[in-house]
Amino acid sequence: IGGFVLRLCLDKYFFFLLVVFITGVRHVSGIEIYTTSEMEVVNGTNVKLKCTFISSHPVSPQTVIVSWNFRPLNSGVDESVFYYQETPYPPEQGRFKGHAVWSGDIMKQDVSITLHEVVPSFNGTYICQVRNRPDVHGSNGEIVLKVVNKVTLSEISILAAAIGVSCGVILIVLAIIVAVRLYRKKRLENSIEMNPQELEWKGRGVL
Numbered sequence: 001i002g003g004f005v006l007r008l009c010l011d012k013y014f015f016f017l018l019v020v021f022i023t024g025v026r027h028v029s030g031i032e033i034y035t036t037s038e039m040e041v042v043n044g045t046n047v048k049l050k051c052t053f054i055s056s057h058p059v060s061p062q063t064v065i066v067s068w069n070f071r072p073l074n075s076g077v078d079e080s081v082f083y084y085q086e087t088p089y090p091p092e093q094g095r096f097k098g099h100a101v102w103s104g105d106i107m108k109q110d111v112s113i114t115l116h117e118v119v120p121s122f123n124g125t126y127i128c129q130v131r132n133r134p135d136v137h138g139s140n141g142e143i144v145l146k147v148v149n150k151v152t153l154s155e156i157s158i159l160a161a162a163i164g165v166s167c168g169v170i171l172i173v174l175a176i177i178v179a180v181r182l183y184r185k186k187r188l189e190n191s192i193e194m195n196p197q198e199l200e201w202k203g204r205g206v207l
Contacts, residue, residue, distance in 0.1 A: 030138030033051065042150065064132050066130055082113050099122075125144050
């Protein structure tokens with residue numbers, strides 16, 4: 001009996017630890033936010049600032065709160081860009097008035113915005129903050145935006161161009177090799193066709 005009681009107590013203790021562990025995991029779990037680290041956009045064009053998230057709680061337009069803030073290059077003071085709570089709230093004043101529009105879909109866990117007709121003063125860091133009550137813990141997403149007069153080639157673009165040029169050169173070389181072989185084969189066939197006639201002429205003493 002004593003062993004049975006001891007085993008029962010241990011089982012209950014194990015169950016208690018399991019409940020505490022699960023509760024603790026649920027408590028520390030937070031929202032995961034995904035953004036591009038850097039973007040480059042041409043002055044006067046539009047750019048979509050992509051931001052998506054994953055939450056451990058059910059998502060709905062009533063529970064999600066989204067804040068987009070802007071940190072200029074030469075200043076540590078953040079400026080509000082966009083706000084969402086059940087409905088989008090575009091900025092009514094400041095540099096982003098008439099420029100920032102909602103491009104997300106809460107049910108698809110997408111809280112992106114689009115900046116229209118960007119100008120050099122939009123250079124800086126854009127901070128995407130998402131809260132899905134009661135899931136309010138988690139880090140923010142940050143995008144460094146560079147407004148330029150002309151888009152520079154990225155390393156990936158340069159690599160792709162180099163691969164394309166290399167493939168083109170290889171195709172040209174292969175085409176030349178095939179053409180030379182076909183030409184030689186054609187000459188060989190012509191030589192074989194002419195040989196019997198040449199032998200006949202030699203027999204007659206023509207040659």
